[in-house]
Amino acid sequence: MPKPVTIRDVRVILTQPGKSRLCIVKVITSEPGLHGLGCATFTQRIFAVATAIERHLKPFLLGRDVDRIEEIWNMSMMHGYWRNGPVLNNAISGVDQALWDIKGKRAGMSVCDLLGGKSREAANVYVHADGRDKQEVADRARAFMEQGYRFVRVQMGGYGGSGSPLVKPKNAPPGAYYDPRDYCRRMLDMIAYLREQLGDEIELLHDIHERLAPIHAVEFAKDVEQFKLFFLEDALAPEDIHWFRTIRAQCATPLAMGELFNNPHEWQLLIQERLIDFIRMHISQMGGITPARNVAIFADMYGLRTAWHGPSDTSPVGHAANLQLDLWHPNFGVQEWYRPSALDYEIFPGLPVVEDGYLYANDQPGLGIDIDEQLAAKYPCQDIVEDWTQARLPDGSPARP
Ligand code: MG
DSSP states (O other), rough: OOOOOOOEEEEEEEESSSSOOOOEEEEEEEETTEEEEEEOOOGHHHHHHHHHIIIIIIHHHOOOOOOOHHHHHHHHHHTTTTOHHHHHHHHHHHHHHHHHHHHHHHHBBBBBHHHTOOSSSSEEEEEEEEEHHHHHHHHHHHHHHHTTTOOEEEEEEEEOOOOOOOOOOOOOOOOOEEHHHHHHHHHHHHHHHHHHHHSSSSSSEOTTTTTTTTHHHHHHHHHHGGOOOOOEOOOOGGGEEEEEEEEHHHHHEEEEEEETTTTTHHHHHHHHTOOSSSSSSOOOTTTTTHHHHHHHHHHTTTTOOOOOOOTTTHHHHHHHHHHHHHHOOTBBBOOOOOOOOOHHHHTTTTEEEETTEEOOOOSBBBTTTOOOOHHHHTTOOOOOOOTTTTOTTTSOOBOOO
């Protein structure tokens, strides 16, 4: 038996080349020059994840056989006894993705090949069109269509559709205010307008971002059905998932859900009862490629498609992992894409590229991505108190962001 390749070091790389603070894990092996990268990005609690990796996971992982991904994933999850939380899941994901990357490099195969091989050459992506009014949204969507995109997520005034003047009580605290009822009216009007202006062929998506009371989400899903969205995202909060039965019973609007999920209880019911159409977990938030692979296969058996979470708070390494899953999974739906900056491409050589609305992987083994650590270090993570997540309803009460 040859001596196993083992984990020699686990390093956390924090960087912020753009709006989002990113956490990358680098697993260094006993084999000279062989390392893997993984995404552990929980941008709002980035330093907690870094500490979990450095102080808790690393001492537990040093010296372990890099080939034993399943065992390491399960032991990492159970070793802390309390489990399935976002900080720990992201920490585990960083290591898990890096181990898949290492396995691929050792085999001379992409992670997609390790999973079973390609079902497609490239992944359809959707991009975000937002605007202050419906005309601006239409203009942006049209510009994307001219660049070859076939799937566009349409929002107006950010999440919650803020824009109309609100009547607040005296001494109302500062915050990201929105009015859910006004939101419903304005968004329906916008989507009707876009369908009329842009035609039937463009696939339109919309994200409610769990901002409605459950019964109003039911109402909205019914009202928007006529405009044939590709999917309606996060109509409900994870805490309200049983309400999907009510939506399902009343309309055929395709439903997508999952970016906030971190516990298997949250997706089991939705898949088994076929209450949604697309699962879209944030891969690092659910613990990495290992659980994503399992859920993708589980969902496939029930006819659900995948649409993994992929805005700028997924790191480029996380996007590379998303794409490997997209290329493999027989029942892939669509991939959210954030249009990286030139600096992102410089810091992360191998970051996938889009052409005509399709996302392509390179032919490198593993995840096919690396990091220029010296350049990344020039963009350290800032101390931020997020504003947009301090959401409030018109009377000033706290609301889901
Ligand atoms: Mg979303």
